[in-house]
Amino acid sequence: MGITAFIVRVVAKNMESQELYNDTFFNRLRNTEYAKLDKSGHVYLDYTGANIFPQCLLEEHYEFLQNAVYGNPHSNNSSSQLSGKYVSEAREKVLEYFNAKDYYCVFTSNASAALQIVGECYPFSRDSHLLLTADNHNSVNGIREYCKSRGGAYSYCPMNQQELSINEENLNAQLKGHANKKNKLFGFPAQSNASGVKHSLSWIWKAQDQGWDVLLDAAAFVPASKLDLTTISPDFVCISFYKMFGYPTGLGCLLVKKSKFLKLKKPWFAGGTVSLVSINSNNFFLADDSDRFENGTVNYLDIPAITNGLKFINGVQIGNITRRIQELTGLALQHLMKVKHDNGLPVIKIYGPKDTENRGGTILLNFFDRHGQQYPYQSIEKIANENSISFRTGCFCNPGIDEINSGIRSEQLNSYFASRDKAGYDDMVGFLGKLRGAIRVSVGIPTVTSDISKFLEFAKSFMNTSVSPFDIIRLRDPIMLID
Numbered sequence: 001m002g003i004t005a006f007i008v009r010v011v012a013k014n015m016e017s018q019e020l021y022n023d024t025f026f027n028r029l030r031n032t033e034y035a036k037l038d039k040s041g042h043v044y045l046d047y048t049g050a051n052i053f054p055q056c057l058l059e060e061h062y063e064f065l066q067n068a069v070y071g072n073p074h075s076n077n078s079s080s081q082l083s084g085k086y087v088s089e090a091r092e093k094v095l096e097y098f099n100a101k102d103y104y105c106v107f108t109s110n111a112s113a114a115l116q117i118v119g120e121c122y123p124f125s126r127d128s129h130l131l132l133t134a135d136n137h138n139s140v141n142g143i144r145e146y147c148k149s150r151g152g153a154y155s156y157c158p159m160n161q162q163e164l165s166i167n168e169e170n171l172n173a174q175l176k177g178h179a180n181k182k183n184k185l186f187g188f189p190a191q192s193n194a195s196g197v198k199h200s201l202s203w204i205w206k207a208q209d210q211g212w213d214v215l216l217d218a219a220a221f222v223p224a225s226k227l228d229l230t231t232i233s234p235d236f237v238c239i240s241f242y243k244m245f246g247y248p249t250g251l252g253c254l255l256v257k258k259s260k261f262l263k264l265k266k267p268w269f270a271g272g273t274v275s276l277v278s279i280n281s282n283n284f285f286l287a288d289d290s291d292r293f294e295n296g297t298v299n300y301l302d303i304p305a306i307t308n309g310l311k312f313i314n315g316v317q318i319g320n321i322t323r324r325i326q327e328l329t330g331l332a333l334q335h336l337m338k339v340k341h342d343n344g345l346p347v348i349k350i351y352g353p354k355d356t357e358n359r360g361g362t363i364l365l366n367f368f369d370r371h372g373q374q375y376p377y378q379s380i381e382k383i384a385n386e387n388s389i390s391f392r393t394g395c396f397c398n399p400g401i402d403e404i405n406s407g408i409r410s411e412q413l414n415s416y417f418a419s420r421d422k423a424g425y426d427d428m429v430g431f432l433g434k435l436r437g438a439i440r441v442s443v444g445i446p447t448v449t450s451d452i453s454k455f456l457e458f459a460k461s462f463m464n465t466s467v468s469p470f471d472i473i474r475l476r477d478p479i480m481l482i483d
């Protein structure tokens with residue numbers, strides 16, 4: 001065994017012996033509900049992408065599907081009534097879980113579909129303003145196109161470069177501005193899907209106090225944090241359930257505050273969304289509850305699995321999950337920052353906060369060689385894939401965070417977009433002459449300390465290395481490596 005490998009094993013052993021809160025419980029969960037991870041020898045570190053489902057969810061749902069006949073809930077026969085009952089139960093459980101008695105729960109296919117309802121139905125006009133934080137998922141960014149197409153204006157609030165937190169001065173000024181506008185919508189993520197930063201939920205009432213409606217993207221937040229809609233009350237909230245408990249996929253929801261329900265103007269109707277439509281008379285009435293926004297038949301065979309998913313989370317307890325994720329993240333941050341080349345230069349650069357305050361279980365980073373040259377994330381990912389380590393790379397549908405981290409200016413972006421009518425990542429990187437993108441490592445309920453130490457071992461294997469011509473060739477254009 002080489003000396004580096006020896007040190008790595010010792011560090012890994014130390015890390016595994018570090019006492020974490022409820023570690024025995026979570027280790028047992030890993031060995032039972034998530035046994036397939038170890039069976040396949042997989043180090044899964046992409047929980048912000050998707051959670052892994054516990055075995056019990058699969059078994060319970062399989063039994064549910066096998067035990068009865070379920071029909072389309074739009075019919076009124078007994079099999080349909082049965083489906084309807086389970087869909088209603090799941091809806092109730094979602095509202096209960098988020099303490100959302102003043103909300104409607106609209107089932108959607110994912111968080112993006114929930115956001116699309118807001119984009120499509122919010123009364124954007126010349127008399128409106130859409131304010132977004134630069135840290136936003138593209139499914140929120142895309143709402144600006146609905147706003148623009150109806151003559152509304154939009155703007156972004158920048159982030160602080162070091163902490164990747166909201167620039168409070170700018171946000172306060174923008175919230176105060178646009179006072180003459182009638183419909184003002186402010187959209188931000190409770191937790192960044194790219195950096196893991198948890199943004200202050202106090203912006204919700206601060207914005208509301210100044211006449212803004214607030215859209216809270218909670219997709220990356222709720223898998224490991226409690227969202228209690230009696231303590232904060234954003235007007236619209238989007239969620240994807242596979243991020244919370246891994247199964248089912250293809251289901252999310254939009255929580256709409258009842259007092260803002262009528263503010264959303266649905267521009268069309270579809271099956272299941274109306275109480276009455278006529279063909280001979282040009283009239284229709286929309287349903288006056290969540291049905292209004294659920295076009296056609298809902299996913300009635302999978303929706304009942306949400307009830308089990310929430311039961312599972314309640315069993316583990318969200319407070320325990322929050323603490324577990326925080327401790328694992330702290331452990332990873334603490335050890336990764338110490339990985340240095342012999343000349344003292346760091347192997348890893350972490351973007352955003354370096355401690356666990358105001359952050360979730362997502363760590364955004366890049367690898368650097370012994371000369372301080374950044375490795376293209378594609379090379380790192382290729383080696384990780386060969387070692388059965390899964391994380392996510394690229395820009396994570398969050399261009400704002402990458403534009404800050406990669407130091408890309410608006411003028412450069414404007415000239416790039418002006419010079420093309422279609423584009424791709426490699427093409428843009430070639431044009432800019434600098435690398436973009438990063439590596440996102442995220443932990444979840446099934447993560448154990450050995451996953452962290454295996455990633456640390458992986459990181460250490462880059463100590464004292466140099467970006468090789470192989471990495472350069474993979475990127476087509478060597479100039480890109482010169483920042």
Ligand SMILES: Cc1ncc(COP(=O)(O)O)c(C=O)c1O
Nearest residue numbers: 110111112137193217219220240
């Ligand atoms: C913060 C955030 N918002 C929105 C989305 C979109 O979720 P979905 O792809 O499930 O629609 C994601 C997914 O990664 C996310 O992390």
